[in-house]
Amino acid sequence: MKIACTVNGRARTVDGAWEGESLLSVLRDRMQLPGSKNACEQGECGSCSVYMDGVLVCACLVLGGQANDRTIVTIEGLATGTALHAVQQAFVEAGAVQCGFCTPGLVVATHDLLARFPEPSVMQIREALAGNICRCTGYAKIIDAVQLAARRIAVDEHSAR
């Protein structure tokens, strides 16, 4: 089947996907966007978190066909040019990255959290990221990274005013 959608600001078309193929496979295997990760492929680990029409979804739980005419933003679409997004930079600095397989999903989920709650409490962070499994870090430095990103974004917005 044919799928036409906007991915990270670009119009993309895929031909030859099979009907049962997930959006995750379409992104990874057909669009050369392997940043979204294939850790559980049943919506439990959040490693494939992407935006579809601005809503955070697990790409493994969305059929490729459902993405037709939709707008997708993946981890590859968050940075602007060579500059990391504040969330990405915070993950790097806080030591929130070890093996990094969960990182793309956590970065996208954090990006979504901070858009909704610019100054999240620790418990809001925990609730918002409860769908993202990390096996390496024990999450402490992920919480640090989210708080660091929130502070940075607040400062940037303050100075932009």
Added chain:
Amino acid sequence: MTEHPRLAPRTPVTGRVGDSVQRPDAVLKVKGDFPYSSDLQVEGMLWGATVRSPHPYARIGSIDASEALASPGVRAVLTHEDVPGRKVYGLEIPDQPVLAFDVARYWGEAVALVAADSPEEARRAAHKVQVDYQVLVPLTDPELALTPDAPSLHEGGNVTRQVRIRHGDQNARAEVVVTGEYEIGMQDQAPLGPESGLAIPDGQGGVDLYIATQWLHIDRDQLAECLALSREKVRLTLAGVGGAFGAREDLSMQAHACMLALRTGRPVKIAYSRPESFVGHVHRHPGRLRYEHGATRDGKLVYVKARILLDGGAYASSSTAVIANACCFAVGPYECPNATIDGWVVYTNNPPCGAMRGFGSVQNCYAHEAQMDKLAAALSMDPVELRIRNAMKTGSSMVTGQVVEGPVPVADLLRRVRDVALPPATTSDPVDLTEMPGGVSNTTHGEGVKRGVGYAVGFKNIGYSEGFNDYSTARVRLSVVGGRPRVEVHTASAEVGQGLVTVQAQIAGTELGVSDVVVLDADTAVGSAGSSSASRQTYVTGGAVKAACEAVRERVLSLAQSEMGGLSADAGDGRRLENDAIVSADGAVVVHLATLLGEEVIEETREFHPRRTAPLDPETGQADAHLQYAFAAHRAVVDVDTELGLVKVVELATAQDVGKAINPQAVEGQLEGGAAQGLGLALMEEIQVKDGVIRNASFTDYLLPTILDMPPLRMQILELGDPHSPYGLKGVGEPPTISSGPAIVAAIRAATGRPLSRAPVRPHDIVDTSPLPS
């Protein structure tokens, strides 16, 4: 020319030993640009799929591949008859078939392979391979496997290894005696990256494999045997590794991808799904442990007797080393003059078990720490005080007779976690549900919730033991690039997420005083680094990088001597390499390295061999079997909903001696991540095996700790310096996983008064579900 996959670009690192240097792959990882083994793609690549046994034990008759071969897109179907060389492999004992022949011994064992143009075509065709199974009754009870009447699953019987430790007086008697029986469930490493890799035939009979593994060279050696190729014809390069924790020590899809690539002449990628991953790697051994502790009335251990039975499952993997650890560390880090330890690891038709973080020292820690609490109760003593009274010190003897050297801060670690201020009671009004056991499920507003505090301390060996040749190789190259000195470090050591790539660069940066250090891709073009396991890589590969750098430095100084004169090649006159230059003792620049070197390239390769160890005596278990010991202690504070059996871990506190923190931020990450895996085994992580079949092979049914489950961790990191190791460092990765879980279970015991002799602790272990008396 064959296309090869894109690997991670090399990012220079600037930093010294002791700094929290940022890892060079972090930027790629946060952008989704880091190429993991499951991301690799090349033009014309085929996909492999594996046909697996649906029975835990079955005789294999004929295999009919005709229907699969006729399926769309299929390029090859292979069985055991197509294994070119040795049909079996294994880390310690080559007993595991590359593809099952004669019998399949566990549920999910690989039986046949398919290569096809797309992953779905490969998977569909795999279902069409007809295997004639004669189903046999599986042997799934490890106790039964020990009995003489049990059917033998392998030649030579079902005992993979028996370990006997006889230390001190075997007839010692004590005033106070406590006994207990403990059971530990089967834990999965659950690295997030699935088993995966890409094999590319070179057109001349050889193969290149891009792979996520923990030890490139042992994979290569096993592959060469099984593929009937010389080692030079099998070249491995480390692809991005999505975590390991022991799950990548054994071969999974490596031989399969290579076989399919060599047969089809095309690149072949295999990437497991999560359910397949559960049968594609070995697990932590489930254990049954029976203990008897004898002590004086004032709380000194007189003797410990232990019987430890580990279920090794269908194949040996690293079971023989795991049972040795389980026995050597059976008593915990305590002085114990007399010990009688008997351990067995046996074959069954359960999933094979092998390495997981902690490696045999986890199961026994649950038992010895529960015993210490029991003993404290019997003596009416404070449990921490009892532990301190018996704590090992420098010069204490192991139950193996080995004298423990260097700092042994067991008592200090216990005092430190005890003295951390306890977290306040959860008493917000109105109740914050997120702080309650059960969370926003709204299962309690505090009624039935009881708090408990528990302690545990554990230890294990760092590096290989029992005489295994432990070494690593490093090649270090110093040249001038763009007018600046650059150091390239080349080893075969596997970066699996722990930060080894950063540590290697920090060591080179420190030893050579150069601010531009690049760590090359790990591959088999350089000598073996040993495995990324046993918490050994910073010690052993770090030692090799240091040694190679020292050799390079010596040549730099003699070059300066011959070019400029007036310099001594030995470092005794205080000249050193710093800030991209040779500097004098007072820090003044003698010559910039760029000036000195010009076009010259200085390259040195060194092996680093730590002190040798010795095998355990088969009768007495006495030997200097271990290289280094590492210690950690934990305190857990829990709130337990005693009516529903739900547990909220409120806080963990830990203290650990790391010798020297080469990268403090990475050390913290190990302590935090290790504690999370310990929490998992204590509370939720268990592979449910019934009649040899895994019932929960998915992340929906195998529960892993989430960010909601992990409490704050109060860390105290000690740097006491080991006199024998590079920079005084100690292995860091495993100790956090040993005592964290037992401390949590102790805290639940304290809250509930329940015996809790089993981990993970389930709700029905906490809530008394026995029928009410009529």
